[in-house]
Amino acid sequence: MGKNVVAGIDIGGTNTRIGLADDEGNVLLGTCIATDKHPVADMYVEVIYNEIETLLKGGGSEPYGLIGIGIGAPNGNYHTGCIEDAVNLPWQQVPLTAALNRYYPTLPVKLTNDANAVALAEMVYGDAKGLKDFIVVTLGTGLGSGFVANGDIVYGYDGLAGELGHIIAIENGRECNCGRCGCLETYASATGIKRTVFELLCNSAEKNDKSVLRDIDFHNLSAKDIDKAAREGDSIANKAFEITGKILGKCLADMVAVTSSSHIFLFGGLAEARELIFTPTIESLKKNILFCYKNKETGEPKVKILPSGLGNKDTGIIGAAALIWKDK
Amino acid sequence: MGKNVVAGIDIGGTNTRIGLADDEGNVLLGTCIATDKHPVADMYVEVIYNEIETLLKGGGSEPYGLIGIGIGAPNGNYHTGCIEDAVNLPWQQVPLTAALNRYYPTLPVKLTNDANAVALAEMVYGDAKGLKDFIVVTLGTGLGSGFVANGDIVYGYDGLAGELGHIIAIENGRECNCGRCGCLETYASATGIKRTVFELLCNSAEKNDKSVLRDIDFHNLSAKDIDKAAREGDSIANKAFEITGKILGKCLADMVAVTSSSHIFLFGGLAEARELIFTPTIESLKKNILFCYKNKETGEPKVKILPSGLGNKDTGIIGAAALIWKDK
Numbered sequence: 001m002g003k004n005v006v007a008g009i010d011i012g013g014t015n016t017r018i019g020l021a022d023d024e025g026n027v028l029l030g031t032c033i034a035t036d037k038h039p040v041a042d043m044y045v046e047v048i049y050n051e052i053e054t055l056l057k058g059g060g061s062e063p064y065g066l067i068g069i070g071i072g073a074p075n076g077n078y079h080t081g082c083i084e085d086a087v088n089l090p091w092q093q094v095p096l097t098a099a100l101n102r103y104y105p106t107l108p109v110k111l112t113n114d115a116n117a118v119a120l121a122e123m124v125y126g127d128a129k130g131l132k133d134f135i136v137v138t139l140g141t142g143l144g145s146g147f148v149a150n151g152d153i154v155y156g157y158d159g160l161a162g163e164l165g166h167i168i169a170i171e172n173g174r175e176c177n178c179g180r181c182g183c184l185e186t187y188a189s190a191t192g193i194k195r196t197v198f199e200l201l202c203n204s205a206e207k208n209d210k211s212v213l214r215d216i217d218f219h220n221l222s223a224k225d226i227d228k229a230a231r232e233g234d235s236i237a238n239k240a241f242e243i244t245g246k247i248l249g250k251c252l253a254d255m256v257a258v259t260s261s262s263h264i265f266l267f268g269g270l271a272e273a274r275e276l277i278f279t280p281t282i283e284s285l286k287k288n289i290l291f292c293y294k295n296k297e298t299g300e301p302k303v304k305i306l307p308s309g310l311g312n313k314d315t316g317i318i319g320a321a322a323l324i325w326k327d328k
Numbered sequence: 329m330g331k332n333v334v335a336g337i338d339i340g341g342t343n344t345r346i347g348l349a350d351d352e353g354n355v356l357l358g359t360c361i362a363t364d365k366h367p368v369a370d371m372y373v374e375v376i377y378n379e380i381e382t383l384l385k386g387g388g389s390e391p392y393g394l395i396g397i398g399i400g401a402p403n404g405n406y407h408t409g410c411i412e413d414a415v416n417l418p419w420q421q422v423p424l425t426a427a428l429n430r431y432y433p434t435l436p437v438k439l440t441n442d443a444n445a446v447a448l449a450e451m452v453y454g455d456a457k458g459l460k461d462f463i464v465v466t467l468g469t470g471l472g473s474g475f476v477a478n479g480d481i482v483y484g485y486d487g488l489a490g491e492l493g494h495i496i497a498i499e500n501g502r503e504c505n506c507g508r509c510g511c512l513e514t515y516a517s518a519t520g521i522k523r524t525v526f527e528l529l530c531n532s533a534e535k536n537d538k539s540v541l542r543d544i545d546f547h548n549l550s551a552k553d554i555d556k557a558a559r560e561g562d563s564i565a566n567k568a569f570e571i572t573g574k575i576l577g578k579c580l581a582d583m584v585a586v587t588s589s590s591h592i593f594l595f596g597g598l599a600e601a602r603e604l605i606f607t608p609t610i611e612s613l614k615k616n617i618l619f620c621y622k623n624k625e626t627g628e629p630k631v632k633i634l635p636s637g638l639g640n641k642d643t644g645i646i647g648a649a650a651l652i653w654k655d656k
Contacts, residue, residue, distance in 0.1 A: 085620070133485040147477075147586065149484070154477045156588020157461040158621075158630060161477075166618045167582040171499075178618055254495040258475065258586070260484020290494045290506055292413070293486075302486060 002062035003028070006324040007052045010117075010316030011035060011073035013088035016044075018051050019314060020064055021321035023328065025125030027314045029058045041091040045099040068108040069100055070323035072117030072316055079159035081111050110323040114138070115162055116153050117319030118267055118308070119146025124322040127265065127309025134263040135255060136308070137164060137248075139270035139277075142177075143185035143192070149259060164255065165189070169247050188248040190223040190269045196240045197226055204236065211236035227273045241273065245280025252281070253288035256303050260293065267308040267315075274307065281305060330390035331356070334652040335380045338445075338644030339363060339401035341416030344372075346379050347642060348392055349649035351656065353453030355642045357386045369419040373427040396436040396652035397428055400445030400644055407487035409439050438651040442466070443490055444481050445647030446595055446636070447474025452650040455593065455637025462591040463583060464636070465492060465576075467598035467605075470505075471513035471520070477587060492583065493517070497575050516576040518551040518597045524568045525554055532564065539564035555601045569601065573608025580609070581616035584631050588621065595636040595643075602635065609633060 005020040005028060012035060019030035031051050038044035056064045073096070075086040081097030083089060097109040112120070119136040122128040128136075132151040138144040143165030147154040154161045165185030166178055173182025174195060186192050197213050206214070211234050216225055229237035252264055270277055282305050286294075289301050310318075333348040333356060340363060347358035359379050366372035384392045401424070403414040409425030411417060425437040440448070447464035450456040456464075460479040466472040471493030475482040482489045493513030494506055501510025502523060514520050525541050534542070539562050544553055557565035580592055598605055610633050614622075617629050638646075 133482075133489075145586075149475075149477050149482045149489075150480050152478050154461075154587060156477070157590035158588055160620050161461075161586060161588035163585040163588075163618055163620070166585050168578065168616065180616070180618070250496065255586070257491040257494045258473075258489065258583070259482060260486055260489035260491075262485035288496065288508070290491055290508070292488050292491070 001065040002059040003064055004067050005056075005064045006067060006321040007055070007069045008317035008319070008321030009048065009069065009071040010320055011071065011076075011083075011089070012316075013074075016048070017314075017317055018048060018055065019317035019321075020055050021318050021325070023325050025121070025313055025318045025322075027317050028064070029055045030314070030317060031055060036090055039090045041094045042099065044091075045096070045103075048100070049103045066104070066107065067328070068110070068324035069104065070117075070320035071096060071100075071109070071111040072114050072320040073111065074114060076111040076113045077159035078110065078112045078116070078153070078155045081109070083111070108324055112153070112155075112323060113144070113162070114316070114319075115144030116146040116155070117322070118144075118310075118315055119148055119153060120322035120326060121310055121313070121315050121319035122265055122267075122308060123148060124326050125310065125313060125318055127306065128263065131263055133259060133261050134265065135164075135252075135259065135261050136265045136267055137252075138268040139189055139266060140268040141189060141191055143189045147259060164251070167251060167254075169251050184247070184251050188244055188251075188270075193223055193226055193240050193244045193270060194218065194221050196243050197221065197236060200236045200239055209235050213237060223270050223273065227276060230273075230276050238276075241276045242280045244270075245277055246284040248277075249281040249284025249286075250288045252305070253285045253290075256285075256293050256301070257290050261303055264303060264305045265308045266305065267310070271307055278305060278307070329393040330387040331392055332395050333384075333392045334395060334649040335383070335397045336645035336647070336649030337376065337397065337399040338648055339399065339404075339411070339417070340644075341402075344376070345642075345645055346376060346383065347645035347649075348383050349646050349653070351653050353449070353641055353646045353650075355645050356392070357383045358642070358645065359383060364418055367418045369422045370427065372419075373424070373431075377428070377431045394432070394435065395656070396438070397432065398445075398648035398651035399424060399428075399437070399439040400442050400648040401439065402442060404439040404441045405487035406438065406440045406444070406481070406483045409437070411439070436652055440481070440483075440651060441472070441490070442644070442647075443472030444474040444483070445650070446472075446638075446643055447476055447481060448650035448654060449638055449641070449643050449647035450593055450595075450636060451476060452654050453638065453641065453646060455634060456591065459591055461587060461589050462593065463492075463580075463587065463589050464593045464595055465580075466596040467517055467594060468596040469517060469519055471517045475587060492579070495579060495582075497579050512575070512579050516572055516579070516598075521551055521554055521568050521572045521598060522546065522549050524571050525549065525564060528564045528567055537563050541565060551598050551601065555604060558601075558604050566604075569604045570608045572598075573605055573610075574612045576605075577609040577612025577614075578616045580633070581613045581618075584613075584621050584629070585618050589631055592631060592633045593636045594633065595638070599635055606633060606635070
């Protein structure tokens with residue numbers, strides 16, 4: 001038997017990526033299938049099985065030794081092994097781990113949601129190695145999070161913990177897709193900063209605040225555009241980052257009061273704006289944090305807010321694989 | 329050797345209560361010393377040692393078998409075993425577990441803060457038996473909390489987790505003793521509801537809102553007075569409970585989004601108002617909670633908000649003792 005690997009499966013609305021990951025977070029071989037072309041869940045699982053078997057033989061003379069399967073998916077529930085109510089997937093309530101266990105009855109098969117998978121990847125392969133109490137915040141289209149306490153992911157009673165994107169950041173604030181108002185992700189996410197730009201464009205006089213962002217429509221405006229504009233001195237773009245960081249930092253200060261985390265890692269598209277988002281976030285955290293979480297001598301918060309240490313690793317696959325490698 | 333016991337030590341600003349607790353949460357023998365009469369920490373520890381030894385001999389012909397010592401104290405840090413910066417205690421930065429371990433070098437000696445001790449008591453002897461993910465909120469002079477995730481207390485990186493009383497409930501809200509504004513405990517605590525009564529008395533016309541609470545000064549007004557007035561139909565008192573529950577329920581909804589807890593236990597003076605505080609809290613939680621934490625069929629929140637199941641047990645002592653019994 002060749003090298004031991006875990007099959008990491010990263011399920012998205014359009015594509016499902018499957019890779020064989022070693023214990024150092026390298027994806028040795030990978031492939032991709034179309035999620036949305038498989039409306040029947042059982043057939044989708046069979047295709048995944050076939051792809052895994054093909055990949056395992058790709059190791060040359062000695063096929064890879066599969067020691068487990070990890071899956072990351074929107075609304076993936078660790079406790080039940082089911083994908084539950086994911087609006088962008090073709091099926092509902094799929095008992096995914098049970099279905100894969102029929103093909104691999106003796107192997108561990110585990111499932112979690114995307115943000116927890118990133119937190120696991122950070123813990124097993126990234127800059128959270130050895131940390132016991134930290135938070136990972138994914139700033140993409142929405143805001144996801146994975147909380148780690150006492151060295152374990154907080155899944156919660158029903159496996160649905162970590163919805164930091166849906167704490168109420170601003171009372172009676174922006175409408176959220178969840179049906180409520182003021183959720184953190186309506187402010188602190190790629191979509192949130194875009195909405196902030198539009199709020200600023202609406203509120204500011206064109207004469208005073210010239211901005212290239214007035215030439216981009218809502219659908220085409222991206223966090224990257226705002227990043228680029230900010231670096232070129234655009235005042236609207238810079239203000240948008242400041243507002244985003246201010247709201248995010250305030251909510252993170254509350255989270256530190258509850259969890260006493262040592263580190264908060266920011267991951268995803270918006271986090272790639274680096275100092276543009278980190279500086280106002282850290283400043284706001286510092287302003288809002290309870291005194292006992294500050295270093296007595298320096299007055300600085302003890303918690304470190306850092307960019308993810310995963311670099312260019314294929315996070316979706318290795319995060320899923322980390323579900324298995326974590327316990328090896 | 330007689331029955332196995334744990335010495336539970338409950339340290340308050342005025343008194344320190346010491347008791348021998350069995351594995352069922354019964355305090356077999358107990359005593360009390362004055363905390364504030366012992367300005368020298370070493371001598372205080374020696375007195376505690378002598379009291380424990382005296383209690384152990386109180387078992388009759390067979391002295392009790394001491395299997396460990398648990399301590400609950402304001403600002404007690406589980407990780408370091410130190411009391412840190414407790415403003416109401418005579419000493420600062422006392423390495424309490426190390427000091428007691430000098431007398432009992434082979435026994436486990438553990439320390440935590442008051443609210444975590446209540447959470448442990450609830451887990452070991454109360455209604456949280458067998459629960460893995462729950463929150464205990466103590467509504468006394470301030471608001472304390474203990475979070476349990478994956479069956480363990482969340483102590484956090486520096487042992488100071490669980491400061492739910494100091495998340496910002498109302499932006500730019502009431503001044504808090506911590507130096508910031510709008511902390512949850514300035515609203516949801518015995519002191520908080522008193523402040524709410526005064527806000528209502530200030531805002532409402534005496535002609536429309538007759539209230540017996542206008543005859544009690546701030547220092548003498550207690551949560552019990554407000555409770556009594558509310559039950560007699562006093563509109564100010566009833567409004568005060570409604571406002572308190574509304575703010576508490578909103579913050580608890582945020583906490584469920586992060587922790588996906590199955591139960592939240594309310595403990596302490598204000599919780600004794602029972603339905604007066606539970607009804608508006610549960611209503612507000614229901615209004616503010618994210619859809620995935622509701623039962624799909626009934627629309628009710630899955631999390632249960634309950635009064636503590638500890639009844640008349642001596643929580644301070646048995647909570648401290650539970651630090652040791654939990655792992656037996």
